[in-house]
Amino acid sequence: MRGAPRRGAPRRLTRTEARSARAASGFLLPFLALFLLCFIAPIGYALYESLLKVERTGPLGLGGETKQVWAGLSNYAHALEDDRFTVGFGRVLLFGAVQIPVMIAFATGLALLLDAASARWVGFFRTAFFLPYGVPGVIASILWGFLYVPGISPLVEMADSIGWNVDFLGRGAVLWSIANIVTWQFTGYNMLVLIAQLKAVPGELYEAARIDGASAWQVARHIKLPLIRPALVLTTVFSLIGTLQLFAEPKVLKPLSNSIDSGYTPNLAAYNEAFTSNNQHIAAAEAVLLALVACVLSFGFLRLVGQRGKDGESG
Amino acid sequence: MSEANDPAGGVVAGEPGGPTDGPTDGPTDGAARGGPEAAPPGDRPGDRPGVGRRRAAKGREGLRPPLRHRIITASLLTVAALYFLTPVYWLVVSSTKSSSDLFGTFGFWFHDPHPLDYLHRVLTYDDGIYVRWFANSLMYAGVGALAATLLSAAAGYALAKYRFPGREGIFNVILAGVLIPGTALALPLYLLFSEVGLANTYWAVLIPSVVSPFGVYLCRIYAAAAVPDSLLEAARIDGAGEARIFSTLGLRLMTPALVTVFLFQFVHIWNNFFLPLVMLSDSDLYPIQLGLTSWQGYADRQPELYQYTVGGAFLSVLPLMVLMGVLQRYWRTGLTEGSVKA
Structure with missing residues (x-):
């Protein structure tokens, strides 16, 4: 962005503009090249792969030669007809519909409480709530897995001792046990985002x-909540994208629970399709479907709340 | 009330280009955030510029919330902290146990730690x-x-x-x-x-x-x-x-x-x-x-x-x-x- 052109030098202006465009592309190109390689190319490749299938030649289709042939949309049809895949999709949607509101409400509650609490312990609590974000999903799942498994888990042991039979890994419960792991990990992070926005609000208003x-309650309800709305939208969208990608938790808990099958979440289905069943074309179709649903849902949500992603300068 | 601490600091912290923004935050900003090094419980934000007026307002209105509120707030925060820290505590305890003790002893307490x-x-x-x-x-x-x-x-x-x-x-x-x-x-x-x-x-x-x-x-x-x-x-x-x-x-x-x-x-x-x-x-x-x-x-x-x-x-x-x-x-x-x- 150039300032006012200097007087008496119209020819230099075009030259500096050209210089500016050259410099901009120099700064942008390294990122764009890698973005192209790691975002655009895989999407294109997945689309391409999802439209092909492997055909075997030779007697009875068992012969040595295999070749890739055009498959049209048959891989998509196959994925959508596969009950395990669609049920898995429904499962993560149900998961999101319950877990995201609960987690965001929890995070909002904690943010408002910390904002209203006396200063002495705020630092300690904020750190305590945020700590689990430093525990990777896999480790958190291993950790909670131990806390769910009868025989190791002190939680199950304590429940048993008061005559309460809990099965964290049973058919009905395991999805919510996973929800608990995700909530445990990300509530503090979301809380921190909300607190940052709360702090950006002029104190005079309160x-x-x-x-x-x-009253404190009225201030929270009628002033703070509306003001942190953008942050709530942001955290909800990121949670939505995270939920659709659910993978590490069910993968780690799978050996512990026979209620988790190979298509428990769409991601798990695609992974197993590619590496267990060795069918990369269907896996590609499933990956495309997953990305499509993620984009539709997050754009849809942003549209719904009237908060299209804006760039900073016009905002 | 920590929020009453320092509105100016809060705004600066959220605003790009603010002089004390980000990692170079001085102690002023830390206090504004109610961090560990903040002034003693919400009452005396100290003599940073810009708080005088607020302190006066506080004195006038008695903005400090009633004891009952503070107790409720503190207990809710404590329960939440227990939820977030218990698994971490379990991990610390369990890292000192052998495989057989992992299965054989109560998970929330030490047993023959090595x-x-x-x-x-x-x-x-x-x-x-x-x-x-x-x-x-x-x-x-x-x-x-x-x-x-x-x-x-x-x-x-x-x-x-x-x-x-x-x-x-x-x-x-x-x-x-x-x-x-x-x-x-x-x-x-x-x-x-x-x-x-x-x-x-x-x-x-x-x-x-x-x-x-x-x-x-x-x-x-x-x-x-x-x-x-x-x-x-x-x-x-x-x-x-x-x-x-x-x-x-x-x-x-x-x-x-x-x-x-x-x-x-x-x-x-x-x-x-x-x-x-x-x-x-x-x-x-x-x-x-x-x-x-x-x-x-x-x-x-x-x-x-x-x-x-x-x-x-x-x-x-x-x-x-x-x-x-x-x-x-x-x-x-x-x-x-x-x-x-x-």
């Missing part, structure tokens, strides 16, 4: 409301 | 493969995050500070990249990389890790607000080249955003499981997460691996948790920069 006689 | 002995065995098992995994993780996350930060900084700076045709289009495509699930990309990327022989190498994990659309987004928003055009123009008149202006002025002014991007990407890469799982088959290249799940997978046949898994998990969590504790304050700047502006 003060004015207080002087007008608003 | 912490150093067991951790030593974790580190030396299988010719010290654990140490290798740890080093791999550090390398992936450290090198990856550093490269990602520089790439994002350059791209964000270009998008914020130059006008050229197609700028908004490029930015929107990059933004859409934020919304694409990384795991949906990993599978086709693996297929691509195996075609060119990159699968199962360090590069297979490193290359995708250096691309952070979210980092570009943050850097653009930040550079637009924190790098004044007049300064760039002055440097140009002085005859400085564009690359030099970027590396001396741009990078320096963008530092708070860069710290955020680096930390973000570091944790992202460190926590990433799907990408290395898909890309790597040679256990010498594994990051720590992948290594630990492979131990967990064998534990049925080799019971001592239960203990190694727990001990290894404990060791792997330690550095990152310390990092979280120290760094959570830096995290606040920039995270919601875009949404604050929107």
Whole structure:
């Protein structure tokens, strides 16, 4: 962006503009090249692969030669007809519909409480809530896995001792046990995002409301909540994308629970399709479907709340 | 009330280009955030400029909430802290136990602890493969995050500070990249990389890790607000080249955003499981997460691996948790920069 052109030098202006465009492309190209390689190319390749299938030649289709042939949309049809894949999709959607609101509400509650608490312990609590974000999903799952498995888990042992029979890994419960792991990990992170936004709100606003006689609850409900709306939208969208990708938790818990099958989540289905069944074409179709649903849902959500991603300069 | 502490500090903390923004935060800002070093319980914010009026207002209105409220708040916070810390506590206790004690004794209390002995065995098992995994993780996350930060900084700076045709289009495509699930990309990327022989190498994990659309987004928003055009123009008149202006002025002014991007990407890469799982088959290249799940997978046949898994998990969590504790304050700047502006 150039300032006012210098007088008496119209020819230099075009030259500096050309220079500016050259410099901009120099700064942008390294990123764009890698973005192309790691984002655009895989999408293109997945689309391409998803439209092919492997055909075997030779007697009875068992012969040595295999070749890739055009498959049209048959891989997509196959994926969508596969009950395990669609049920898995429904499962993560149900998961998201329950876990995301619970987690965001939990994070909002903690953010508001910390914002209203006296200063002495705020630092300790904030750190305690945020700590689990430093535990990778896999480790968190291993950790909670131990806390779910009868025989090791002190939680099960304690419940048993008061005559309460819990099965964290049973058919009905395991999805919510996974939800607990995700909630445990990400509530503190979301809380921190919300707190950052709360702090960016001018304190005079709260003060004015207080002087007008608003209670702490009213301030939270009518001033703070509307003001952190953008952050709530942001955290919800990121949670949505994360939920659709659910993978590490079910993968780690799978050996512990026979209620988790190979298509428990769409990602698990695609992974097993590619590496267990060795069918990369169907796996590609499933990956495309997953990306499509993620984009539709997150754009849809942003549209719904009227918060299309804006760039900073126009905002 | 901590919120009554210092409105000005709060605003500055959220605003790019504020003089005390980000990692260079002085003690003033820490107090404003109600951090550990804040003034004693909410009452005396000290004599920082700008609080006098507020203190007067407080005295007039008695804004300190009633005792009942404070007790309710404190107990709710305590219950939440128990929820978040209990698994961590279990991990600490269990890392001092043998495999048989893991199964045989109450999980929330110590039994015949040999912490150093067991951790030593974790580190030396299988010719010290654990140490290798740890080093791999550090390398992936450290090198990856550093490269990602520089790439994002350059791209964000270009998008914020130059006008050229197609700028908004490029930015929107990059933004859409934020919304694409990384795991949906990993599978086709693996297929691509195996075609060119990159699968199962360090590069297979490193290359995708250096691309952070979210980092570009943050850097653009930040550079637009924190790098004044007049300064760039002055440097140009002085005859400085564009690359030099970027590396001396741009990078320096963008530092708070860069710290955020680096930390973000570091944790992202460190926590990433799907990408290395898909890309790597040679256990010498594994990051720590992948290594630990492979131990967990064998534990049925080799019971001592239960203990190694727990001990290894404990060791792997330690550095990152310390990092979280120290760094959570830096995290606040920039995270919601875009949404604050929107």
